[in-house]
Amino acid sequence: MSSLSVSTSRPTTGDRGSPEQGGLSSTLVLALGTFAVGTDAFVVAGFLPSMAHDLHVSEATAGQSITVFSAAYALLSPVLATLTARLPRRALLVSALVVLGLANLLSALSPNMAVLIISRVIAAAGAAAYTPNAGAVSAALVRPQLRARALAVVVGGLTVATALGVPLGNLASHWLGWRTALGIVAGLCLVIGIGLRAIMPKLPGNERVPLRTRLAVLRRPAVLAVLPLSVLGMGASYVAYAYSVPALEAVHIPQGAILWMLFLYGLGAVLGNIASGYATDRWGSVRVLTVGYICMTVALGLLAWLAAIDTALQALVGLLVLLWGASSWCQTPSQQHRLIEVAPQEAPLVVSLNSSGIYLGIGLGTVLGGVMLPSGMPAVYGLGAALAVVSLLFLLITARATARRG
Incomplete structure (x- = not known):
């Protein structure tokens, strides 16, 4: 952006x-x-x-x-x-x-x-x-x-x-x-x-x-410690979400109910985005993101398990989809907050680069999900959960390193 x-x-x-x-x-x-x-x-x-x-x-x-x-x-x-x-x-x-x-x-x-x-x-x-x-x-x-x-x-x-x-x-x-x-x-x-x-x-x-000036901020170590997380985190969500219709069918959601599950994901996205803004101001972006990635890991991991055991538990799936949406879109306010903290003089620029990172993550997740589709939906959900764990580890490692430098 x-x-x-x-x-x-x-x-x-x-x-x-x-x-x-x-x-x-x-x-x-x-x-x-x-x-x-x-x-x-x-x-x-x-x-x-x-x-x-x-x-x-x-x-x-x-x-x-x-x-x-x-x-x-x-x-x-x-x-x-x-x-x-x-x-x-x-x-x-x-x-x-x-x-x-x-x-x-x-x-x-x-x-x-x-x-x-x-x-x-x-x-x-x-x-x-x-x-x-x-x-x-x-x-x-x-x-x-x-x-x-x-x-x-x-x-x-x-x-x-x-x-x-x-x-x-x-x-x-x-x-x-x-x-x-x-x-x-x-x-x-x-x-x-x-x-x-x-x-x-x-x-x-x-x-x-000039374009060179716009991209010069990417050479800053503090920015490079934050920005890749937007790619990883959104990629984790989109591995399965890009193929949401077959993904929901794999956990025994009938065609007539898929629409409502997608609305639940969207409701979670809105609630997660709003709650993240307030929670980041009160408890800090790293804590909010930590909770978000743990929730995403749990939601996608349980969906992988439900797809693997071939069991229909629609109420549980609805709750997990809501949590999945909230954990996916709670990332943006917190990530923007972190980027503005490390580059306050270039706030508009780093926020726009964060948006580019989000779309790169969507593209990455879609590619990885497509690669895993032939292996079945348990593998697709499982890969999303694994990427959420990688995102959490990246967050904790880089946040600790940034704190030491600070």
């Missing part, structure tokens, strides 16, 4: 009313945009089996569309941030949504896997250009006293998409087909782009920061 630098220039509203009115209304539309972007990023896992069947490929091969999107997002973010820095913000955001919408339309019409992969790369470019700039613009369009709330509203769109994207994809695929589901996402992006063009006041671009 590109850095969330905030322009200090006041917006030019023309006939759009006062800057404050334009800022408040634009913030709501920007939040709808982040919801669309987040839904696009997470929706594929909800209809992976039907996509694989329609394109005549295995589920592991179809899952690589998630990997490609995630990797492209992570790699393109700093490049696009540099290339588009001086563009007017409204033009950039509207263009990003149009690109995302057209890419989803291409995905919906894909005749084969090759075209689908190309369309997912284009979609990742649109998403990488939109999300971080939407946060920065929302903060620039309101008074300083309202900036935190504006950011919360915009990021809230992404959080809601995290909770709803996969279950909505599963539901739309079941009723309408996966192509129609992606077509709906495409239409949503284009409609929001039109709304943003009509409502958002003009805002100039920012000063261009």
